[in-house]
Amino acid sequence: MKSAVPAPGEAKAKIDFRCLTEDCTGVIEFNLREIADRDFQAVCPVCHRAYALDAALRDKLERMMKLIEALRNSEDILGDSVVSVNVAGGEVRVPYALLLTRLNTLITLNLGDTPTDFHLWVEPSSPETFR
Numbered sequence: 001m002k003s004a005v006p007a008p009g010e011a012k013a014k015i016d017f018r019c020l021t022e023d024c025t026g027v028i029e030f031n032l033r034e035i036a037d038r039d040f041q042a043v044c045p046v047c048h049r050a051y052a053l054d055a056a057l058r059d060k061l062e063r064m065m066k067l068i069e070a071l072r073n074s075e076d077i078l079g080d081s082v083v084s085v086n087v088a089g090g091e092v093r094v095p096y097a098l099l100l101t102r103l104n105t106l107i108t109l110n111l112g113d114t115p116t117d118f119h120l121w122v123e124p125s126s127p128e129t130f131r
């Protein structure tokens with residue numbers, strides 16, 4: 001995915017979830033920063049169903065954003081770190097950077113009363129950060 005270089009220190013985090021309307025194939029996508037706005041409303045691009053995020057959900061997403069920013073500020077440290085996983089016959093070392101950039105995070109939060117999977121996409125601040 002190609003995109004403009006974000007401003008220094010600005011974490012780019014997108015979040016999306018599948019529309020809850022039966023038979024709708026829409027995916028609601030937004031920037032995690034936008035949810036800090038009280039009037040923020042997510043709208044399905046296909047069926048135009050509006051999702052108002054309640055205070056509890058917004059609070060969780062805001063804290064997620066802060067977590068991402070903390071990770072962003074530690075990129076230079078994490079770039080040199082590995083996660084070691086013991087497996088039968090040895091050890092697998094996964095560069096921490098891979099966990100941040102190559103794996104998609106999935107969090108399940110309640111949207112109203114419906115447990116919903118949110119996909120979180122985070123881009124490193126610079127393509128050069130993780131070699």
Ligand SMILES: [Zn+2]
Nearest residue numbers: 019024044047
């Ligand atoms: Zn929809």
